[in-house]
Amino acid sequence: MKKLLFGISIFICTVSSAQNFKYPFQNPNLPVENRIENLLGLLTVDEKIGMMMDNSKAVPRLDIPGYGWWNEALHGVARAGTATVFPQAIGMAATWDVPEHLKTFEMISDEARAKYNKSFDESQKTGRYEGLTFWTPNINIFRDPRWGRGQETYGEDPYLTSVLGVAAVKGLQGNDPKYFKTHACAKHFAVHSGPEWNRHSYNAEVSKRDLYETYLPAFKALVLEGNVREVMCAYNAFDGQPCCANNTLLTEILRGKWNYDGMVVSDCWALADFYQKQYHGTHPDEKTTAADALKHSTDLECGDTYNNLNKSLASGLITEKDLDISMRRILKGWFELGMLDPKSSVHWNSIPYSVVDSEEHKKQALKMAQKSIVLMKNEKKVLPLNKNIKKIAVVGPNADDGLMQLGNYNGTPSSIVTILDGIKTKFPNAEIIYEKGTEVADPSSRASLYQNFLSQKKGEKGMKVAFFNNNEFKGEPANISVNKAGINYNSFGGTQLAPNVGRENTSAIISGVFKSPYTGDVILSPSTSDVYTLFVDGKEIATRKGPDARHPSEFPLKMEKGKEYQIELRHTQKGKYVSITFDIYRKDPVNFTAVREKVKDADVIVFAGGLSPSLEGEEMMVNAEGFKGGDKTSIELPKVQRELLAELHKTGKPVVFVLCTGSSLGLEQDEKNYDALLNAWYGGQAGGTAVADVLAGDYNPSGRLPVTFYKNLEQLDSNLSKTSKHEGFENYDMQGRTYRYMTEKPLYAFGHGLSYSKFIYGNAQLSKNTINTNENLSITVPVTNTSGRDGEEVIQVYVKRNNDPAAPVKNLRAFERLLIKAGETKNIQLTISEDSFKFYDEKADDLVSKSGNYTIFYGGTSDDSGLKSIPIKVN
Template identity: 30%
Template sequence: MCIKRAITILCSTGLLASTVYAQGKKPALNGQAKMNAFISQLMAKMSVDEKIGQLNLVTGGEATTGAVVSTNVEAKIKKGQIGGIFSLTTPAKIRRTQEIAVNSSRLHIPLIFGQDVVHGYKTAFPIPLALAASWDLPLIKHTARVAATEASADGINWTFSPMVDIARDPRWGRVAEGSGEDPYLGSEIAKVMVQGYQGDDLSKNNTIMACVKHFALYGAAEAGRDYNTTDMSLNRMYNEYLPPYKAALTAGAGSIMASFNDINGIPATANKWLLTDLLRKEWCFKGFVVSDYTGVTEMIEHGLGDLQQVSGRALNAGLDMDMVSDGFLTTLKKSLAEGKVSIASINTACRLILEAKYKLGLFDDPYRYCSEDRAKTEIFTPDHLTLARQAAAQTFVLLKNQNHTLPLKKAGTIAVVGPLGNTRTNMPGTWAVNADLANTPSLVEGLKAVAGDKATITYSLGSNLMADETQQTNGTMFGREIKRDTQTEQEVIADAVRDANKADVIVAALGEGSEMSGESSSRTNIEIPAVQQRLLAALLKTGKPVVLVLFTGRPLAIKWESDNVPAILNVWFGGTQAAYAIADVLFGEVNPSGKLPITFPQNVGQVPIYYSHKNTGRPLPDGGWFTKFRSNYLDVSNDPLYPFGYGLSYTNFSYGAIKLSGTKLKRGQGLNASVTVTNTGKVAGKEIVQLYLRDLEASITRPVKELKGFKKISLEPGESKEVIFTLTENELMFYNANLKYIAEPGDFNVFIGPNSRDVQTCKFNFSK
């Protein structure tokens, strides 16, 4: 047990205070001591039923993510049987609900109010995967700060975000909610998201408590199928999948959510090794742990017993709050009487929930988040919309730009074609549960607004989103419907081609609908739907310049499109102001600078594919495709379609040779790796300079490259900048076979370049 954790336990039990008094010293009543004393006094008044009630989280019924909806909520609040509510919004509703808890329950304990504020609130920012493509940490932090401001203005004080799961299988729909495949980039983003949400003082009424999810390994679900099992070695966990969780907790996240998947045969919701040994003892986490939606009940289907059994196992493992299952509420008292759970475990969980409420300032003022004035003045403001537009433009990734097809001129006729060209509701993307869809412009509207009277913008549907009506319905849920054309496919395409032939350039708005990625949106075929592919082929046959504006919440297998379409701009799902931001980039008012935070495969058969793989003993020779008795495929090269870190610009950047300040690095010292980057093009642009390392002499197998640093710079035409990275022992550390975090002596390769593939290399030696 770590020292900090031991002190916390002593404080919470009163043992530390009694020891100090015994020595004749009166302790200073600091913030921690005040909180401990207050909660201890409150808990002394609480019955077992009221303590268990604090562990019960229910849904208010708005924007729920499961089939189960909580019942008899008001009656349970009055009995002290609810600790928190989520999916309930507006200050008036939350205030009325809080009044029931404060005025009608015996001990007047306030509720905590949660919501899935994942990438913005009413002002939706780009989906998390898109934000990661900006590689802009201050920008990402700013979006989280605005999201907290808006959500708290509507009465919410707890968000189920950030999602920090490392994901390397694009079949998994929830790739859209995270930061991609890399633990270093994911960790850096996790930290700033927590800081943005929580600010510097959780008791301020414009902050919200972060809930890191999904703990743990959810992004490695087998077959890319949601809620599925996960199985991996401890070494891979510690080195590749756990770092972003730890980074978020180190940044001060107040809570963490257990994942649905099992780990080593035990679901995370009742995994004592995960929730107690790792989280509490090893990482010294002091916040509380909540299950995911009905995560406790779902362990029955896992085969771990009935509701009483799984609820007891979850509490004993270290789960503090039960979301929606009502398992804790209805079974823990019986389990306590039967000796299957202890009062100490109930007390610990209850204390952690009360501590969170205390830190949020709810005991001082239960209504501090219920301000009608703030709701009227701090949500969907012009400043927030400006930030949303600017942020979206920084996330777009220019994948191809043959013959300088982009940027477009504001002239002539531009034909927008495709099912995603004139939909407002699909622009924000998945998990934008509170987004103001009515005030979100479509791509056509955005282009018209930015082009003004300088160009004519036309629109044709061109194809349905998916050929199968049922599949399209499943991919456009939660109010994201796209009206289907009832003509034959050939007739719909013919109408679009007729309009396209009258235009000077074609903008094909194709890809996924917003709900084709996200939760419960796994796909085995990650290509653009075939009906859209046939439309795109017909548009190319017109001979007109074609720009593919690709909407997606995951990497797609777009090999054919990459080979045949002259320009491809990947716009993900850019949020409330995405339409204007896309127009800004298409017309060259903003130079695209996004870089991929996740690898794009050539086809689904390459999955999982990621840059930081380990070498085999029989690697493919450089530049080769197939060599017998080497690790490769018969039908396709090992190369991705687009590598991690990849992204083009409307200008060009050249990299000078890497310069090292020395060839030897010793413990306690630093070594500088620098490179001069020059804008050799004709327009200003931003470049994301990336540094990778490889350990060449490790005690265990190590990845061929690992991201260890990046810097985003702005360069005017002809301008050069020297970019300097300082390497220390910290960048060399990893978990060895015994899970010790160490840096081992030996040689290392350092790589610097614009992406994980196109790099320069040099070598240094580390010694102790």
């Protein structure tokens, strides 16, 4: 049917109600609201409840498949086999490049759709990590460098977080007027940024001003500007109520002031914290918990407390109408993703699997890794290195560690270029001396002892590996072999663990006779994705009870030289994918003198150190010195690395510190021991190539810090608010934190970053010197590249409210990253939105425009010494 409307020809597709659709909800041409109401009327109460948890149950009689809502895509599709792995989120924040960030997430969502299409075609259902609903991005404010999950965020600034977060959402959800490519999710709502160890019981209390000016702006932007389709409520409580049943956050602000109509999903097993006395303990039982979360509009639970909603109904705590309110939002998600529509009607379903790990995506991973690198220090112009350099010493625990580069919440790339690999490739004519020197935080070195295994007494070298096509070790093994190289198996990317071994419901027995080469501690280190038990001479030494259980990674055992020990690792698959590793090694004190002697004749020493996602991350079983539960108790570089850096400095040779980290560190005492500092974050699969490109000068560094690098922990803690009942890390007040409220000079400022080019800022011009409170403002900034080398500069604009002593020192309100050629001057026009002049007002209980005198700062950093200023008046 063709219809002429306003002179434009449009085609309207009509479908007969009788055309192969048993029920109206199956007709993709009906309005979504009609489809929702039809399906809602067909579902029983039990069927509705079954669809309100992340592992949504199938409804075969209505052709509704099972579906796993839980999926991750923080910096690439995660936990779903082969995928392109971009730099960790904090690294992508350091790019300060919104267009490229958007492009990256368009690629991520392409891979996500392709994986979903393939998975659904093969099984007509989707499980965990196979769906279209991604619990990304993490837009919590990185208020304290001790938080281990800060690496997942876009840093400490609400505006930078908002802009990058909206770009991520748009890239994930696509621009189709009818169907979303995937769902994005704004998490964790709200006032959530550690500590990890007490997140299940912690009650965050902040002023309304901090709430509205710091903790909520990014969520508001994603809801109102990004149209994000899911919001995840946090583990912690806020003002005495758990976040997933919070009046202020969910009812008054999210559903009330912002009119959010999308889904709210709980963080995983967060509802169980409500009724467990060792955690929040705010609710008497499961049925009360389920009812309260539902009434506060937590629609979908990651966990199993909603299994008790029938009891809530029977007790009169909720009605079926309460279920239906949430079910409408859940069903809307099904329809707007096209998951119940014919495959041909959703154009996203045509995305081929060939986009996954494609050459174009690999190039983008390298580009983002390059853009993320921040040159923080470059004394005596040590960098870039001379291409004809003869001897390079590469030292440090992160130099040849590809897994470190992947960060957390990561996918599995087809290949990884380590920093050592990158340097070897970039400098093919140089002699490369490699010395690991030390572990990241352990004051010892590791020497593998795997070569001392026999498959059985008087057997061949290695360990015997027997795989079963069931998860109970029953019957004959599907495959038996002897692994001589080491135990490292995984089925990511759909690969088999071994010939004739299935991809699901497997188990394995890995065994061998170990003959100890010395008397003393031997370290056994099993790691699996599921359940395992470790036996030595028939005695259980260690066990992991579930795929999500936290567990130590090392088990020292006293052994005698020459004595044989029967070692057995039993693994049971519970998840879709399998990962099994087993290490056995000796730990010895680091010989700093030997390392120094080995590298003293090099022309330059590249030290690749810092932190590791094995030490900082989500609720981890880590208790190394300076670390606790995934967080840090100190922000210093681990002691063993500080000592090694000092030894390297004694050689008198230039030392380039390549810092790999997900957070800022207090490096003041180490500054004298290196000449150049290059922050490479956790750079993803191409991180090593990117580092080498910058070292060689083939890429001109242009990243900027998204976080403040304090001089030391004392500088941070001494400035924190004294009005909070909490101290240090647990203090959520913003006073004294981040560049916005810090009055002292940090070691490296937010927005800092050096270049091989030199940029000079001229005098900027404002569109007006006086504006009304509801007006945007335009600023034109002249920037000249006075060097002989093309380079990218990040122009930053900050706003300060002069007549408000409680306001931030300054707020980032506009920025742009752009290429300026050698000798070129560009006039960059930026918009300072009317929101830049909004602050919390008690009467309005919200942000409102404030008149008065303001100062506009502009430059290439947030540091006052690098900024120019213009006064402005707001009426």
